[in-house]
Amino acid sequence: MASATAATEDKRELSRLRYEVESYSTSIHDDEARFTVRRNGKAFYIRVSPPQFVNSPATTEKYLSYLEVLKSGEEVINDIFDTDVLEWATQPFEPFFAELAPSPVPPECYKDIRVTLWESLDPDVIVLALDAVDEELRPRQVETEHSPFRPPGAWVESDLLDDVETWTTIYDPSKVILSFDNPEDALFKPPRKVLIDDGQTECFFKPCDSTVQTTNELNAYKKITAAGLGPQLHICRLYGVVYDHGLVVGLLLTYIDHGGCPMSSRVDPDYPPAPVKRRWASQIDTALAELHKAGIVWGDVKAENVLIDQDDNAWITDFGGGYTRGWVSEKTAGTVEGDLEGMAKLRQYIFQVEGQDRWWTG
Template sequence: MDRLSPRYEIENHTTSVRDDDHDASFTVRRNGKVFYIQISPSQFVNSPIMTEKYMAYLEVLRLGEEVVGDIYDTDVYEWVFTPFEPLFVELAPNTPGDPKDTKLTLHEHLFPDFFVFALDIIDEKRCPRRIPRERSPCRPSFVRFEDDFLDDLEEWTTFYDPVEVTLSFKNPEDALFKQPRKVLIQKGRIECFFKFCHSSVQITRELKTYKMIAAAGLDCQLNLCRIHGVVMDDSDFILGLLLTYIDCAELPLSMRVHPDEPDDHPPAMRQRWIEQLDTGLGRLHEAGIVWGDVKAENVLIDQNNNAWITDFGGGYTEGWVDREMAETMEGDLMGMAKLRKFIFPSE
């Protein structure tokens, strides 16, 4: 946000796809605390001007564009959050001590102190209204597994309580504001990528694939993302996976290679990437394992310019693999052919 504003991070916003539902909700994080903000025109009183403005802003949110007409998404966020900034400061004050000493567990991030508000508009004025809630309106996960599947998981991987997982940021204070990517387990000895769990179907397929990769011993031989463990809370909800942390500056292959700039990376380096991908996919197929959603976004290039195969959650992406070939070896080969063309656009 603007430098004169208190620091906070907008985690997400949601709107309805129904034409007759004009509600919106926002999630904001500041200093380790979370604010849930709800907006409904049903709570607007004697405010036709603000109602018209809100409806225009709602369209920007629904379209997910940075700018629609002369309205920027930053205009929308400023309009929504400015009335709450004094409350952000009051309810989520700066933590005492040196920010460099900030240390948060995954449990503290996923189950934070929270506040629920509505943004009412009365006589054309934006009026925050607090809504008392004992329970958070959001849970980090609703995914559970049957006992037999959990018993099998315990045979080949490790379960972690979120209190055993520590957030890791280059700037430690960012742990109070941002979603984690890198986390630490086993008292800080192992770096992992934390993948949030949103779909039971996807996570089940992914876990089965990681089991096959481990059984074939491929996770130790190739540049394949491997699993270090599963994070589960006290209620047996699966919160996420602990995967290989690949230091790629958060840039997948899709953002490392620019088709309009064929000389951006030397041909020898590009050849190295395609050979590593070909080798990895070939060994997967020899073991009877399907990669699945083959695309440039699922290839990571690490700091040593090695190409890594990631994301075994299945599915397909239009333009990379045809729907009828999704999650098949034939689909993998189709996606690999598209990857080769992406890496070597002039061929």
């Protein structure tokens, strides 16, 4: 009777087991998929590959159809949702999650959690693989000497880094603290809002992976700092650079309250009201004009790079260069002309109802 009760309790624990799928990727060379799952500060790296399916044609067929959803980047294809795929790939491993990343005891310990950026970016990694034999899924742990998990980081020229120290602050990741409304989330979710200067300053953490993009952003933020552009302009600013072991790990940027919702998810023909749309267009246009006066090109002008805060202000973000087809042409990318071209399309995007943009031209 005792063993039956224990088994029931284990099932109840698994039924409410919390974990977060942090990311997934697919291989361009074969049909392998990889998933990174976070639970209680541990990172689980899961590999799924058809060669590990033995005498399992139905499982292979299902997996390949799921793989198409992942490769497409769409939420649903042929009635298969991406959430269905993630559940299928992770659910068999729940006993591993529970055993290898147990919850703090007692649970009240969660409220005292303090996770540094370094702990979040370089967690203990456990490698798992999914086999199938005779249509039965068989999850297993893989012993490996080398972690497949790579923390973010971009190499930059030493001269550039020396210069950065003259106009902003360099932070060690162990001195940056993750901040969530629910402290427990720091053990499950990637860093977004972080605290620096002994918890006195809130920032948005943007991880760096590209040398070119990071260099472009640092040069742009230096110009923004030197120009002394006033706080009335809704332009993302740099508070500091996270640096470790020869790499720029990430940038500490203006934290836009409520996480900063992209304009692309906030606008349609009927919403928001016309006065709010006019304010957005005016704020972006004014900020862009001041950037151009300071010799700064926005570059990748698009709705996704405009964030809306809780007071319905529109913020310009992302100075990493590049361009997005449909917003800025390749010929004018990286120029003031390209910014103006993108701004014209941004106005059209904001004022999707015919006639609403007449105020702009008078």
